[in-house]
Structure formats: C-alpha cells, structure tokens
Amino acid sequence: MFTLDSSETTNPSEPIARRVVRLLRHAIVTMRIRPGEKLSEQETAKRLGVSRQPVREAFIKLAEAGLVLILPQRGTLVVKISVAAVENARFIREAIECAVVREAVRRKDRDALDVARGVLDETARAIVTGDAERLFELDEEFHRALAAAAGRPDAWRVVEEQKAQMDRVRYLDMTDAIPMRIVLAQHLAILDAIEAGDAELAERELRAHLREILVSLPKLAARWPTLFEAPAAAAPTPTAGDA
Amino acid sequence: MFTLDSSETTNPSEPIARRVVRLLRHAIVTMRIRPGEKLSEQETAKRLGVSRQPVREAFIKLAEAGLVLILPQRGTLVVKISVAAVENARFIREAIECAVVREAVRRKDRDALDVARGVLDETARAIVTGDAERLFELDEEFHRALAAAAGRPDAWRVVEEQKAQMDRVRYLDMTDAIPMRIVLAQHLAILDAIEAGDAELAERELRAHLREILVSLPKLAARWPTLFEAPAAAAPTPTAGDA
DNA sequence: AAATTCATACTTCCATACTAGTGTTCCGAC
DNA sequence: GTCGGAACACTAGTATGGAAGTATGAATTT
Structure with a gap:
C-alpha cells in the first residue's frame, strides 16, 4: 500500500x-x-x-x-525484481557510461568536472550526517554530471530509464547498511582518472563500480525471495520436476 | 499531409x-x-x-x-531533423551495439548467428529486386539479430528508440540512391568477424558502419535546409550576423 | 498611423462516460 | 462430490465533454 x-x-x-x-x-x-x-x-x-x-x-x-x-x-x-532484468539494465548502462567516461576524458571540460567534484564533496558530508535519501540522489547526480561533462546529456536520460530496474536493488542494499564510503571511493577513483586524462583507468574503475551490484544481487535475491521473480527453472514446468 | x-x-x-x-x-x-x-x-x-x-x-x-x-x-x-540530436543518438547506439557485438563474440550462439546470416542473404536478394522498403526492414532486422545473438534483446529496444532519430536521415540517404551494397558489405564484415571470434575486428567494423552517417549527414543538411534544424549560430541572434 | 485591449478560435490537459474483454463465484445438473 | 455454465464484478481501452492556457486578429483608443 x-x-x-x-x-x-x-x-x-x-x-x-x-x-x-x-x-x-x-x-x-x-x-x-x-x-x-x-x-x-x-x-x-x-x-x-x-x-x-x-x-x-x-x-x-x-x-x-x-x-x-x-x-x-x-x-x-x-513487476517483481528480476535478476535477469537487472543484469540486462546493468549491461546497457555499462555500455553507455563507458562511452560517456571516455568522451569526458577527451573533452576535458574543466567546469563540468568541477561540478562532479562538488557532488562528491557533498556526498562526503552526507555520509557524515547519514542522510540516506540524499545519498541516493547524489549518486545519481554524479553520474549525470559525468554525462554532462561528456557533452552527452541525452545519454544520461537513457541510463536513467535503465537504472530504474536497479534502484530497488540499491534500496535493499541500502537498508542492509551498504558501505556508502566504498561507493564514494569508487566515484573518486573514476573522477580522478578522468581528470588525469587516463581513459583506460577511468573505464576500468567505472566497470568495477557498476559491477558491484552483481555481488550483492544474488545475496539479496536469496534473502528476500518474495520480492524477486523466481528464476527460470531448468525443468520446463516448475511444479513437476523429474530428475 | x-x-x-x-x-x-x-x-x-x-x-x-x-x-x-x-x-x-x-x-x-x-x-x-x-x-x-x-x-x-x-x-x-x-x-x-x-x-x-x-x-x-x-x-x-x-x-x-x-x-x-x-x-x-x-x-x-x-521536430525538424537536428544534426546534434542525430549525433547524440548515434553515440548512444554505437556504445550499446559495440557491447552487443563483443557479447555476441563471447557467446558464440551458432543458431542466432545463422539467423543473422539469413537476413544478409535476403538482403542480397532484395538488392537485386530493388525493394527499398524491404531493405529498410532488413537493415533493422540484422541489428536486432545481433542483439539476439548476444542474448540482449532488451538492448535492441533501446537502440531502436534512438534509431528513430537517424531514420529520417537514412530515408533521405536512400532517396539519394544510397549504395546498399556498401551497407551489406559492412554487415557481412561484422558478422564474419563475430563468427571468426575476433571481437576487436568486429567492433572496428561496427564502428565504421555506424559512422557512415556522419559523412552523409552534413551533405544532406546542406541539401535540404528546410528539413533540418538551423544549427546554433555562433552569434547570439540569428538575424544579426556580424563578421 | 501606431499601439493596446479584448473577443475568439485554437491548443493540450484533465475528468467522466461508455465499451469490450477477463476472472471469479455461485448455482444447478449430473 | 464433480463438472458445467451463466451472472456478476472487476479490468484496461476508447470516446467525449469541459477547463485552463495561448496565439491571433480585429476593433478601439491614443
């Protein structure tokens, strides 16, 4: 309700x-x-x-x-949370954001990168005060800022739609006392690499960041089975399973 | 009308x-x-x-x-055709489809790749008969088949929406007697590289394919100025242009 | 003549009424 | 008890009516 x-x-x-x-x-x-x-x-x-x-x-x-x-x-x-759907959304998101990060390195838009830096500064403060809702927003804002720095605001709109699939998982993860410090560290690593002009490193850091969800996902699915779509069984009919 | x-x-x-x-x-x-x-x-x-x-x-x-x-x-x-919007859509599409192609190489889904091959066979036949409308569809079907071979049908849905921006340009290009043979050759090169398991090559071929539009785009914009959004001028007001 | 006001003819947006299709449930026949 | 079926209570899909806002142009005033 x-x-x-x-x-x-x-x-x-x-x-x-x-x-x-x-x-x-x-x-x-x-x-x-x-x-x-x-x-x-x-x-x-x-x-x-x-x-x-x-x-x-x-x-x-x-x-x-x-x-x-x-x-x-x-x-x-x-719809129930679907591990497959989350994985598909993650795949698309990774593809787009990797390209975004590389473009951001190419463009070297100092002002836009400063905005991203500012988001991370505020994130650090929000971690201290423990404002979970705000941390949610700031995570989003950082990624949006990267897209802006790449001169591809449209790309963020696409990512945003895909991200909806992942948000419920993020939310579960947060109630599970996710270490936001780790997320911040990853964001910092990405931004540092961009500012250093190291596209390869920036992309690696981004991929690592986006793949975090893959480790928590199965755990969460096991922990809250009623929230998740039952994975497609090997047997055709879930009721009758003959081995 | x-x-x-x-x-x-x-x-x-x-x-x-x-x-x-x-x-x-x-x-x-x-x-x-x-x-x-x-x-x-x-x-x-x-x-x-x-x-x-x-x-x-x-x-x-x-x-x-x-x-x-x-x-x-x-x-x-x-909306009028916007060079910037087309370029943004192309950027997103390239990002997603590159990831798709790499995934297709990894999966080696023989059946799905055969479907893609079948699409290209039919494309060759359609070129002979000169069925322009069908060629349009087949182009789309090939890319959709690649996504299927990568096990990412969702990815195609995202690309499809972006592609809408590019379709009018494609249409203009077609009326301009686009050499569909070249498109087919590019498609073949991509598929061959995938089947050969060469991800790097497949990605290079795909990028080359998707960047074709960048050469025709400015020509078309110059040729049909009324169909295109006027590019943002350097001067603030479009009426008063002082050099 | 130029500028301003005001009536009018649009537009999308929101609310409501109606249609057609689906699941359920209760009743009856067997 | 089991099965069949019809009435009913839902659903989303479609049609239409009314409200709020905007551009247009004519009439009036300066």
Missing part, C-alpha cells in the same frame, strides 16, 4: 500526470508498493484524488521503464 | 493507440509529414477516424522518441 495524497513537493504548476509518475516511481522503488502487488487505474486514481487519465499515462510510462506490467483488460501489477 | 485510414496491415485486435503510433512514426520517418509541420490531437484523430485519446497517447510516445515536440496548451509539431 502507499499513502500520499499531497505530501512531496506539490508544485501546482506541474502537470498532474508527471507528478503521478514521480509519485508512483518513488513508491515502487522504495517498495512502499511491493513487487507483485496489483494496481488499478481506478483504485490509484481514487487514492490520489485525480482522474484515471493521468494515472493511465503514468502506468504507461512506468511500463516502459519496466517497473509495472500492464495486462490488457486484466490489470496492472508491479 | 498524410492520408491513410486503413491501409497498412489493419489487424483488428491490435490496440488503436499502438496502431496510431506505428502509423505516425512511419509517416514522420518517410516525411509524408514534413519536419516542422504542426499536428493536433483533434485534427489527427478526425483524419484517422479515431478519438483523441489514443492519438494523445501516440503523441506522448513519439515525443519520448524525440520525433515530435509537445508544447503544453500550444500545440504539437514534428
């Missing part, structure tokens, strides 16, 4: 549809709406005090990001 | 909204709706004989693909 009617930043000029998207995405990523849970345009609209129309548009957007599954004439449900 | 009410494959079970998307995308890519042209939900709905609702959803999807621009309360228009 998810409450929320007018909390959050309720900018009156922002279109309702966009607000609903932000709302639902956040509720899904933080798992206030649990994986597998059923939604419906009608029900969601009533709960949020809006009409079905903007809710429907939000569902479509979330479906494109792979967070919900719309079954025509049947219903809409929050 | 664009006619079309029930031509195309008119599958009655397919949702109207999806059909409208396909329809409009095709009309835009083939420039039966010209870059810069104004659209409206009302007008388009009437022309297609459907209600505004599915048309609106189609507009939103096309806006996400960067083909149209929705100005709230003002109108919707087909």
Whole structure:
C-alpha cells in the first residue's frame, strides 16, 4: 500500500500526470508498493484524488521503464525484481557510461568536472550526517554530471530509464547498511582518472563500480525471495520436476 | 499531409493507440509529414477516424522518441531533423551495439548467428529486386539479430528508440540512391568477424558502419535546409550576423 | 498611423462516460 | 462430490465533454 495524497513537493504548476509518475516511481522503488502487488487505474486514481487519465499515462510510462506490467483488460501489477532484468539494465548502462567516461576524458571540460567534484564533496558530508535519501540522489547526480561533462546529456536520460530496474536493488542494499564510503571511493577513483586524462583507468574503475551490484544481487535475491521473480527453472514446468 | 485510414496491415485486435503510433512514426520517418509541420490531437484523430485519446497517447510516445515536440496548451509539431540530436543518438547506439557485438563474440550462439546470416542473404536478394522498403526492414532486422545473438534483446529496444532519430536521415540517404551494397558489405564484415571470434575486428567494423552517417549527414543538411534544424549560430541572434 | 485591449478560435490537459474483454463465484445438473 | 455454465464484478481501452492556457486578429483608443 502507499499513502500520499499531497505530501512531496506539490508544485501546482506541474502537470498532474508527471507528478503521478514521480509519485508512483518513488513508491515502487522504495517498495512502499511491493513487487507483485496489483494496481488499478481506478483504485490509484481514487487514492490520489485525480482522474484515471493521468494515472493511465503514468502506468504507461512506468511500463516502459519496466517497473509495472500492464495486462490488457486484466490489470496492472508491479513487476517483481528480476535478476535477469537487472543484469540486462546493468549491461546497457555499462555500455553507455563507458562511452560517456571516455568522451569526458577527451573533452576535458574543466567546469563540468568541477561540478562532479562538488557532488562528491557533498556526498562526503552526507555520509557524515547519514542522510540516506540524499545519498541516493547524489549518486545519481554524479553520474549525470559525468554525462554532462561528456557533452552527452541525452545519454544520461537513457541510463536513467535503465537504472530504474536497479534502484530497488540499491534500496535493499541500502537498508542492509551498504558501505556508502566504498561507493564514494569508487566515484573518486573514476573522477580522478578522468581528470588525469587516463581513459583506460577511468573505464576500468567505472566497470568495477557498476559491477558491484552483481555481488550483492544474488545475496539479496536469496534473502528476500518474495520480492524477486523466481528464476527460470531448468525443468520446463516448475511444479513437476523429474530428475 | 498524410492520408491513410486503413491501409497498412489493419489487424483488428491490435490496440488503436499502438496502431496510431506505428502509423505516425512511419509517416514522420518517410516525411509524408514534413519536419516542422504542426499536428493536433483533434485534427489527427478526425483524419484517422479515431478519438483523441489514443492519438494523445501516440503523441506522448513519439515525443519520448524525440520525433515530435509537445508544447503544453500550444500545440504539437514534428521536430525538424537536428544534426546534434542525430549525433547524440548515434553515440548512444554505437556504445550499446559495440557491447552487443563483443557479447555476441563471447557467446558464440551458432543458431542466432545463422539467423543473422539469413537476413544478409535476403538482403542480397532484395538488392537485386530493388525493394527499398524491404531493405529498410532488413537493415533493422540484422541489428536486432545481433542483439539476439548476444542474448540482449532488451538492448535492441533501446537502440531502436534512438534509431528513430537517424531514420529520417537514412530515408533521405536512400532517396539519394544510397549504395546498399556498401551497407551489406559492412554487415557481412561484422558478422564474419563475430563468427571468426575476433571481437576487436568486429567492433572496428561496427564502428565504421555506424559512422557512415556522419559523412552523409552534413551533405544532406546542406541539401535540404528546410528539413533540418538551423544549427546554433555562433552569434547570439540569428538575424544579426556580424563578421 | 501606431499601439493596446479584448473577443475568439485554437491548443493540450484533465475528468467522466461508455465499451469490450477477463476472472471469479455461485448455482444447478449430473 | 464433480463438472458445467451463466451472472456478476472487476479490468484496461476508447470516446467525449469541459477547463485552463495561448496565439491571433480585429476593433478601439491614443
């Protein structure tokens, strides 16, 4: 379930549809709406005090990001976390961000890199104060800053959509007291390498950073089996398993 | 302008909204709706004989693909071809497809690679018969087959959306009697390198293939200036140009 | 003549009504 | 008890009505 009617930043000029998207995405990523849970345009609209129309548009957007599954004439449900889907998203993200990092090295955009540096400074401060929500945002902002430094803001938009798949895993990892210090260290290593003009090193550091999720992923899947899609069994039918 | 009410494959079970998307995308890519042209939900709905609702959803999807621009309360228009946007899309596409090709080399999925080979065989035949529309599709199918061979069908979906930006340029290039034989040769070189297990070569061939558009792009922009977004001038105001 | 105001004709956005398809459940026949 | 079936309670998909905002142009004033 998810409450929320007018909390959050309720900018009156922002279109309702966009607000609903932000709302639902956040509720899904933080798992206030649990994986597998059923939604419906009608029900969601009533709960949020809006009409079905903007809710429907939000569902479509979330479906494109792979967070919900719309079954025509049947219903809409929050998809369970899929190890395969996370891996696929990670693959795409790694491909794009590697190219971004190399481009950032080539461009040497001092101002843009300073912005990224500033994000890491704030990250260090947020670690001290323990502001988990803010750390989430700062992680995102760092990667966005890299894309900006590469002169490819569009690339970040693509990564952002893929990242939605990984965000719930990140969230689980965070509740598990993830060592944000390690993430910061990796970010620093990437930025240092870029500023040093070492594309090879920057790419290696980035790959290492993005592959962190691969070690935590199976652990988390084992720990919260109800949140994850059951992996495709070797036997065709999951009920009857003959060896 | 664009006619079309029930031509195309008119599958009655397919949702109207999806059909409208396909329809409009095709009309835009083939420039039966010209870059810069104004659209409206009302007008388009009437022309297609459907209600505004599915048309609106189609507009939103096309806006996400960067083909149209929705100005709230003002109108919707087909965006002009932007050299910068095409270049950005190409960058993202190159990043993803390079990773795909390397993965395809790693996996050595014989069956999937045979499918890709089959696509190229048919391409050769289509060149003889001069079926331009089919060549368009086959180009797409080859790249999709590579993604399948890499076990990353999701990656193709992302590339597909980016490719929309490049499709109008491809279309112009085709009317300009593009040597499809060259494209086929490049495709063959890529596939040969993959089958030979040479990742480095496969990636080089792919990059060369995807960079072809960079040579034709400025020529086309100069040739059809009305179809292209005016490049950002060095001077702030485009009207007053002082040298 | 030039500038400003105001009515009008658009636009997208949101709300609501209706259609068609799906799953469930309860009732009855066997 | 088991199976079949029809009525019902949902769902998303589509159509349409109304509201808020914007550009346009004519009429009026300066």
